[in-house]
Every structure is written in structure tokens, then in C-alpha cells.
Amino acid sequence: MKDIYELLNDINIDENEFKEMEVSELEKAKVKNTLKRSINKKRKMKSWKKNVAVASILVSLSATTFGLTFPAYAKNIPVIEDIFRFIDNGRTESSIDSNDVKDEEKGLYYNYKKFSNEINITKESNGVKITVNDAVFDGKTVSITYSIESEQDLGENAFIDSPDIEGVGAIGGSGKTTKIDKNNYVGILTLSNLEETKLDIANIKWDIDSIQNTDNQTKIQGDWNFDFSLNAVDSTMQISDSSSEQNGVKLNIEKISVTPMSFIVYYDQIVSENISNKWDGVDVELEIKDDLGNVYSGEGNGGKGTDSYNMSLSKTFEKLDENATKLIVSPHITLRDYNSDNYSSVKVSKDGDEREITLPEKSGKGKEEFVLEDIVIELKK
Template structure:
């Protein structure tokens, strides 16, 4: 059976008005309900063109109609009144998450342990990256920016990368965003996700609140369109090749390869490649890297960018390369422990000193409409 949002469930209930008992609710609860209604209405107005299967997008282990309940205050819980945690945490820096709330699924799954309640508010999987927004309510102050000691595991995928950010929004109240990206390139319409939190480090003290906050959910990928590209550019022994672009309703993902010649590898310790993107209309797109995998001479990367302008017909992808020397500041030595004795393996000396940066020719992609 497909999951239904709370508004669908309430609409299907047969309730006599005489049997409804009015109850007093706080301003906090009123604000939360208003936010949920506004978000639901906005989703219904804008999602039709992408045929979003929102109700089936997230299946939470153990979640049922009875778990949602009929009382709005119980549904709202004690989550801070923030309509869009994605945008709130980005704070206008990149705009990458401007449309994620609209296409995410409401979860509202809470686990409590040792005086701390963690709630997953919203979840979304764009085919590459899983994003979970969460809120924390604690009986004690955790500092301005506590650290979540946990791991987001995307099951049945080969490795991953991720990030976590959290900020204080009230007395003993926090909101956060955790992401996890698959490093493999499998086409998975659905992923099983486990988020296991063992402790929370209190900011500024080093003290930890230990507990058991374990979450399990299954997420269906957002609607997406894949365009194969297979175009590249080369300069100074570095080749960047764009493999494909995946467009979702709220973002687009660029998959690209980094190939480095033997001459460059022999001269420099490290090679970083970045890409910047604009379209034929003059829009510049902010992006967030998803990590990569491969070998020293051939790495495969992906990067997620903000929502694509529907009127754009071309993407201009500009790669840039940075070749650099390992130093104690950017790399350090390698430590090996054997028979209780630790040895530091010195970084081999190479000819390249400091760093060298250069921009490469544009890769122009005609978008398929």
C-alpha cells in the first residue's frame, strides 16, 4: 500500500462534526500546521509536470496510519518552526537547495535516547545523493554547533561520501542536514538507507552524550532525465571528459572523468579538477561535489548543481586544474604502526613546487529537449 500524507488521510476519515472536540493549541503548533498546509498546497500546484510520485517516495520502517495520529499537536511534536531546513541551512550561499523541500518527502520519524530527541523531518534521493533534514531537541544545552557522531549508510552500494551540518535555532533546539552520495554509477531507482547515531559531541567541551538513535528508511529516486554527453577537453597533460548529465526537478548532476598523463603524475603530488557551469542565458550554477573514485591517473567525479533553467538550450562547462605539492599543511606524512611501533613514511620528493593552476577550454553541451 502506498504511503499517504496526513492531509489525504484526514480527508478520507468519516467524522461527524458533533464528535469533534476542540482543544487549545500553542502558537508554536499553529505555526507548524500553517507551514505544513502551505507546503502541501505548493507541492500540489507545481509537481504535475514531473509526475512526482510523492506518496510512494519514502517508505519508513514501522510507519503506519496510526503512527501519524489524528491530533495535529502530536504530529507537529517539538520541531522548531522552520518551513524549509534545506534553504535555512544553505542561508542563500549557493541556492542549490532552493527547490529540494518542494520535492522531498515528509518523514517526521523521531527517536529519543538519554534526554535527546532526534527527528528526521524530510528525505530525498536524487538518484545519486540521499539528503535528510533533521531536528534535535535536548534536555541540556549542546552548544552552538554540536557534532553528530554517526554514519549514513546507503545499502548495497560500493562506498560513499557525505557531509553533515547543524545549527542552533532555539533553547536546546537544533536543525541539521546530512547527505550521503553513492560513489558507484549504478542506476538505482530505490535505495535502503540507515542512519546510526551513537553519540553527540557537545560543542566547546569535548563531552559526549551517548545514546542510541537508529533510523531505517527506503527512498525512491526523484524523476530524472539522463543525457549522454561524451565530450572532453585537454590541456597541459590533464584531460576532463563529461560522461553524462542527469536532470531532476530540483537540480542537475554532471558526471565527469579526470585523466592525467604520466608526465604530470611524475612531477606533481596532487591534481584537483573543478568545473564551473553557466548556460546560454547567462545563468551561473552553484554546485556541490559528490566525491569520486578511481586511480591516480583516472578519477571519476560527479557534482550536483542548482535547478536548471527550463529555457536553457546549452550548458557551458569550464574545467580548471590545480597541480600542487604535498606539504605538512595540505597533506602530512603517512603513519604505519607495526608491532606497537609507529613510523612516519616521508612523502617522496617531486619536481613540482608550490602549485600551478590553469583554466581549460569550455565544453559546450547542447541540451536535449
């Protein structure tokens, strides 16, 4: 039986009658990886089922475009050169001229590849290859990109343990893994030093002993160990000590650190006793723009404090416009109660026994939102 490509070649089509269909970079990346794998196996395909599996990746392009736009589309499929940008917004090429990309499309990690270190260390265990691709340290946060190749499906969002920063006891962070093809993934991890000590070098120790398929809660056990060091990129620090307060919530901007690819805002969240007695939780979200009209996207690095109300935190934002002279910080406050839809109770396990502890009920119901007065920070040049 002919494979799908031979069948397409047998169709007589006037290409002038059709238009190519716009697809996202994520779809392109997925198709490229599938094509690469399927072409290598082309001569081995004997059964109808295998041919259907190869063709199924194109279903999302619609029945109309299936045999029409594919020839022109296939030859232009890009490679994922920059995982930082891919995680941000699906872009796969690191060579795209920044002048051709709108500011709102760039994202937090748009400039990270340029200032990162190529690690390119691969470890294989139990049918799974994990590669640490690139990493960068801005003096506060380590950002690491990685890729996974597996002999079996790991679900839509494979979960792996986070690394450690040697000598740092308090670490915050986040992670994201994206499936780009059957059994192939790319991801990014961030680790933030929550302690006051400043590091010039981050020594990373990443010992992974399992990968979890979060779809079915199964695990693949293995041994993937990585050790590497990162020098902090050049940065400048500016002390701020500016604050805004309203309705029992105060936000104080301590300092700002500016690096070649980002800037970090360090701030304190201070909540009055009246608010903490009434509400279960207080969320502070910083929105930042500059005097040129640029609006900056960012990601929280976590924090620490005496309780969940009074915290010292930081948030990393995308590259600062070098022509900006002011930052305008708008603190958005949300007061919440924990109800049956979220944090009504917690399970505690001890000696194999589980029990539920119901959280104390407070008078605040639903949520209350307000915005503190803007904090304007003059940038030092």
C-alpha cells in the same frame, strides 16, 4: 526582580524616533527559539543571573537597538519551515515567492523541499532527541535534513555518523550541522552512490550510537536508529562524451542527469604520468553557466578511481533553467604540493603505537592553476 520584558515595558520611548535594524534569518531563528524557551520559564525566573541569560541573546543587535526595535522584531520572527533553504542561505520560510528571491540567493537546495518526502521520525536516547525531517533521492544522491534537541551543549558543530544505502558498498557524501540555539541544531547529510548500478529506490539505514562535540572532542553515547525508503524522483539522462585537455590534465563529461530540483554532471578526471610524478594532488572544480547567463552553484558527490589522480566523479548543481539550450562547463585545475602546512606527513596507529610517515617529496612546489577550454553541451529537449 522584574524580568527583562517588564523592564523594557517601563521605558518611555517615542518609536517614531528610531528605525528598525536589519538582521539575518539565522539571527531571527536563534532569537525565536530562545524566546520560546525563556517565555515558558518566565514565572520560574527568580535570580538576576537567569534574567541576564535571557537578555544576552540580544547583545548582537547592539545597545541602541536593544530596547527599541525588539517589540516590532519579535512578532515577525519566522519558524524554520525549510531546513534545506536554511542550510543554503539562512532562509527560514518555505512560502517565500521565488519571484522575490534573487537567483544568487537561492542556493543548491532551494527547490528540494517541494520534492522531498516528509519523514518526521524522532528517536530519543540519553537526553538527546534526533528527528529525521525530510529526505529526497535524485537517483544518485540522498539528501536528508534533521534536527537535534539536547539537554546539554553539543558545541557549535555536532558530529553524527552517516547513514548507509542498503546494497551499496561505495558511498561518498558530506554533512553540515548548524547550531540555531542553545542545545538545538539543524543539519543536512548527503549520500552519493559511487557505483555504476542505478537505483530506483534507496533503502536507508541510519544507526547512530554517539554524537560528538567537536569543540571539546567529547561524545554522548546513545541509540538512535532510523530505517526508511525513498523513491527516486523522475529524471532524464543525457549522454555527453565531451572533453577538454591541457597541460597533462584531461576532463571528460560522461553524462548529465536532470531532475525537477537539480542536475547532476558525471565526469572523469584523467591525469598524465608526468603530472602525477611532479605534483602531489590535482583538484578539478567545475564552473557551469547556461546560454541565458545563469550561473549554477553545486556540490561535489565524491568519486572513485584507480588512484587519487584518475577518478570518476559527479557533482550536483541547482535546478536547471527550463529555457536553457546549452551548458557551458569551465574546468578550473589546481596542481598542488603537500607541504608542512597541509599533508607533509600522516600518523599511522597500529597496536597502540603511532608513527609518522613522511610523504615523498616531488618537484612541484606551491600550486599551479589554469583553466581548460570550455566544454559546451547542447541540451536535448
